[in-house]
Amino acid sequence: MGYASKSPWVIHYDASSCNGCDIEVLAALCPGFDVERFGIINTGNPKHADIFLVTGSVNERNISVVKQIYDQMVEPKVVVACGICACTGGIFHDCYNVIGGVDKAIPVDVYAPGCAVRPEAIIDAVVQALGILEEKSKALKESKKGA
Amino acid sequence: MSFITTLIGTIAFAILAPIVGCLLAGLDRIISARMQGRVGPPILQPYYDVRKLIAKDNVTVSGVDGVYMSAALVFTAFAGGIFFSGGNLLMSAFIITMAGLFFIMAAYSSRSPYAELGAGRETVQVMSYEPMVLLMAVCFYMAAGTFNVSSVFGLSAPVILYTIPAFIGFLFILTIKLRKSPFDLSTSHHAHQELVRGTTTEMSGKTLAKVEVMHWCETVLFLGWTGMFFIWGGPLSLILGIVVALAAWFFEIWIDNNFARVKWQAMLRSAWTVALVCGGINIIVLMLV
Numbered sequence: 001m002g003y004a005s006k007s008p009w010v011i012h013y014d015a016s017s018c019n020g021c022d023i024e025v026l027a028a029l030c031p032g033f034d035v036e037r038f039g040i041i042n043t044g045n046p047k048h049a050d051i052f053l054v055t056g057s058v059n060e061r062n063i064s065v066v067k068q069i070y071d072q073m074v075e076p077k078v079v080v081a082c083g084i085c086a087c088t089g090g091i092f093h094d095c096y097n098v099i100g101g102v103d104k105a106i107p108v109d110v111y112a113p114g115c116a117v118r119p120e121a122i123i124d125a126v127v128q129a130l131g132i133l134e135e136k137s138k139a140l141k142e143s144k145k146g147a
Numbered sequence: 148m149s150f151i152t153t154l155i156g157t158i159a160f161a162i163l164a165p166i167v168g169c170l171l172a173g174l175d176r177i178i179s180a181r182m183q184g185r186v187g188p189p190i191l192q193p194y195y196d197v198r199k200l201i202a203k204d205n206v207t208v209s210g211v212d213g214v215y216m217s218a219a220l221v222f223t224a225f226a227g228g229i230f231f232s233g234g235n236l237l238m239s240a241f242i243i244t245m246a247g248l249f250f251i252m253a254a255y256s257s258r259s260p261y262a263e264l265g266a267g268r269e270t271v272q273v274m275s276y277e278p279m280v281l282l283m284a285v286c287f288y289m290a291a292g293t294f295n296v297s298s299v300f301g302l303s304a305p306v307i308l309y310t311i312p313a314f315i316g317f318l319f320i321l322t323i324k325l326r327k328s329p330f331d332l333s334t335s336h337h338a339h340q341e342l343v344r345g346t347t348t349e350m351s352g353k354t355l356a357k358v359e360v361m362h363w364c365e366t367v368l369f370l371g372w373t374g375m376f377f378i379w380g381g382p383l384s385l386i387l388g389i390v391v392a393l394a395a396w397f398f399e400i401w402i403d404n405n406f407a408r409v410k411w412q413a414m415l416r417s418a419w420t421v422a423l424v425c426g427g428i429n430i431i432v433l434m435l436v
Contacts, residue, residue, distance in 0.1 A: 006198075007198075038188075039188050047348070047349065
């Protein structure tokens with residue numbers, strides 16, 4: 001196991017969620033579950049983060065913000081869509097202002113559906129994201145060697 | 148001779164201080180977590196963090212912040228080398244301030260409003276602690292008769308016997324120097340939003356890793372300053388010095404976990420008041436006695 005998956009720093013963004021998923025995300029990050037045991041820290045800074053947790057669907061107003069945060073994150077990085085709204089748009093999918101899931105704006109690596117998404121599902125998704133982060137980290141190393 | 152000693156000391160410090168500092172940082176996070184009723188990360192977590200940061204892609208806003216941070220690291224190593232090879236305490240204090248100035252320059256170079264705010268606050272922190280550091284060095288000089296740290300081994304009694312007020316004042320500004328709450332204005336270890344992340348907002352990857360390593364080295368150096376007050380004559384006093392330094396460090400963690408961040412005005416006012424009262428009284432008494 002490399003160092004990328006031993007110290008995953010997380011940034012959380014509420015796209016247009018009803019706050020149900022946000023509460024669950026914070027519950028998973030908070031001292032109750034104490035994910036700092038695995039080196040996970042909730043940063044508020046995209047430049048420090050490795051994992052991007054997005055809740056809620058993407059709409060015309062926030063699509064630029066989601067893209068902006070994603071672009072500011074430093075490679076290797078992974079995106080986890082938390083909740084059914086972030087996955088597909090959920091019950092808001094046919095709202096006049098909703099574009100759809102987060103994958104309409106940025107590439108998503110792991111989908112964690114649920115309404116609201118359970119903390120266990122988030123933790124499972126993050127563990128899966130760690131594997132992808134590890135692969136991306138190796139790929140980045142290889143490309144650096146090649147260059 | 149003394150140049151060679153300093154050089155060897157610097158190299159030894161550059162190798163050993165990150166190791167000791169990393170373990171201290173890991174312990175800090177575990178102790179902090181236990182104080183909050185959590186289990187906390189493994190002790191080597193700071194090492195994992197830095198290794199991960201080094202492996203990240205190179206992204207920089209200005210292109211020079213990495214160079215500034217390298218300079219800050221070099222000056223930190225020099226300051227530590229001078230102190231731990233028994234050199235001039237005043238010189239060590241000045242050079243570690245130089246490292247702090249390079250850290251401020253690294254933050255300013257990005258031109259980001261958050262980083263600039265952090266750099267401004269870091270400048271205020273330097274202004275706050277610097278008078279007390281100088282008065283502490285002066286009190287050390289008056290008690291030991293020299294600025295040379297190696298002279299403590301020739302003393303018949305530890306410096307602390309003559310410098311209790313100055314030591315208390317130094318403990319006060321130690322919180323600012325270690326960037327612990329309530330004085331973590333420029334960049335906080337616990338909160339991670341833009342404003343309180345301050346100086347490091349625009350730093351990522353290797354540059355951020357350098358900040359972490361510099362912080363480890365600074366911790367070791369400042370704890371060395373703390374222990375210096377309690378060392379005299381024999382090797383047993385060396386153990387006393389280390390024990391006191393670790394106790395002071397634990398005290399700082401306790402303060403960190405129990406106090407909310409203050410405004411910069413309160414920090415500046417309290418730090419200068421403490422410097423004037425503790426340092427001033429100590430110097431006057433030493434002059435008269």
